[in-house]
Amino acid sequence: DVMATYKIAEKILPLNMEITRIVGQPLFDISRMATGQQVEWFLIREAFEYGELVPNKPSPSELQRRRTQKVVGGYVKEPEKGLHENIVQFDFRSLYPSIIISKNISPDTLTEDPEEDCYVAPETGYKFRKKPRGFVPSIIGRILDERMKIKNRMKAAEDPMEKRILDVQQEALKRLANTMYGVYGYTRFRWYCLECAEAITAWGRNYIKKTIKEAEKFGFHTVYADTDGFYATYQKKRSS
Numbered sequence: 001d002v003m004a005t006y007k008i009a010e011k012i013l014p015l016n017m018e019i020t021r022i023v024g025q026p027l028f029d030i031s032r033m034a035t036g037q038q039v040e041w042f043l044i045r046e047a048f049e050y051g052e053l054v055p056n057k058p059s060p061s062e063l064q065r066r067r068t069q070k071v072v073g074g075y076v077k078e079p080e081k082g083l084h085e086n087i088v089q090f091d092f093r094s095l096y097p098s099i100i101i102s103k104n105i106s107p108d109t110l111t112e113d114p115e116e117d118c119y120v121a122p123e124t125g126y127k128f129r130k131k132p133r134g135f136v137p138s139i140i141g142r143i144l145d146e147r148m149k150i151k152n153r154m155k156a157a158e159d160p161m162e163k164r165i166l167d168v169q170q171e172a173l174k175r176l177a178n179t180m181y182g183v184y185g186y187t188r189f190r191w192y193c194l195e196c197a198e199a200i201t202a203w204g205r206n207y208i209k210k211t212i213k214e215a216e217k218f219g220f221h222t223v224y225a226d227t228d229g230f231y232a233t234y235q236k237k238r239s240s
Contacts, residue, residue, distance in 0.1 A: 014164075018172040035179045036186045042176060043139065043191060052135050055190040066187040071197045074227030075205040084223050084233050090211060091229035094144065096181035099203045101141050106134025107193040121199035122206045128199070136191065140177055147173040204228065 012031075020027045023042045030038065047054050058066065092098070099105065103119040109129045111118065118127035128134075133141075150170040157163045183189045185197035204227065212222050212230060220232035 014168045015171055015175075018168050019175070022172055022176070035175060036183045036189060039176055039179045039183050040190055043136070046139050047135070050135060050138070057190060058188065058192065063187055066192060066194075069194050071185045071194065071201060073201055075208050075225060076227070077222060077225035077230065079224035084231075086234045087223070088220065088232050088234060089229065090215065090232065092207065092211075094177065095204055095207070095228035096200055097140050097144060097177045099200050099207075100180060101137045101144070103199070103203060104128050104130060104134050104137050105196050105199055106136040107191055107196060109134040109137075110193065110195055121202045123202045124195070124198050126195045126199045136180060140180055143173050143177045147177070 016027060016031050019038060020030045023030065023038050024045045025033070025038075025041050033041075044054050046052075103121070105119075105128050111127055111129050113127075116127065117130050119130060120127050147170045150166050150173070154163055154166045154170070157166060181197065181200050184191070184193050184200070186192065208225060208228065208230065212225060212232075215222070215230075215232055219235045221235050222230050222232045224231045
């Protein structure tokens with residue numbers, strides 16, 4: 001039992017310690033927090049650096065209102081039954097974080113002003129100002145840039161311990177970046193924004209459907225799709 005506990009700690013503790021360093025909350029609390037809470041504390045810390053006002057926690061009546069709202073999720077194509085040959089996987093890297101950055105999706109950029117230069121979300125029509133860069137897109141952009149630098153250092157590192165430390169660092173940043181979308185629709189989140197969450201998934205559905213159509217032009221047939229990737233078989237005969 002002691003060895004099992006040690007091995008579990010050896011696996012879990014490094015990541016939690018790195019998140020503790022980034023988020024600025026005690027390890028005891030981090031180990032018991034949902035990832036959404038970790039993101040919120042991280043944004044509260046970053047808000048001070050960016051000169052941003054931190055939104056209040058939602059009131060009980062506001063919580064009740066939010067719970068009645070539902071977000072349409074990512075595109076899913078039910079898997080086709082059977083065994084398939086020549087399977088190819090298509091996958092978007094960091095789809096939702098990339099959409100947040102490229103479309104400047106943030107509560108502070110959401111607007112209804114017809115005169116503003118905006119990105120307009122498909123299906124929903126929600127508009128987000130192109131400039132200035134929103135608070136959340138700025139944070140995610142910095143996270144992804146830092147993660148890419150760490151991954152490049154991992155490739156060059158020869159010491160196994162250094163590689164492991166760098167891997168934990170990039171994994172912590174990945175977790176925070178990937179959780180950003182989900183918390184937009186989390187009812188207790190201070191930066192809750194239904195329009196932001198719906199716009200992100202709408203653009204996600206739009207991109208994956210377009211990619212599937214393009215793949216079909218080249219002879220691929222999609223057998224399964226889910227949110228940010230799909231599996232396809234190659235239908236055309238290969239030239240010898």
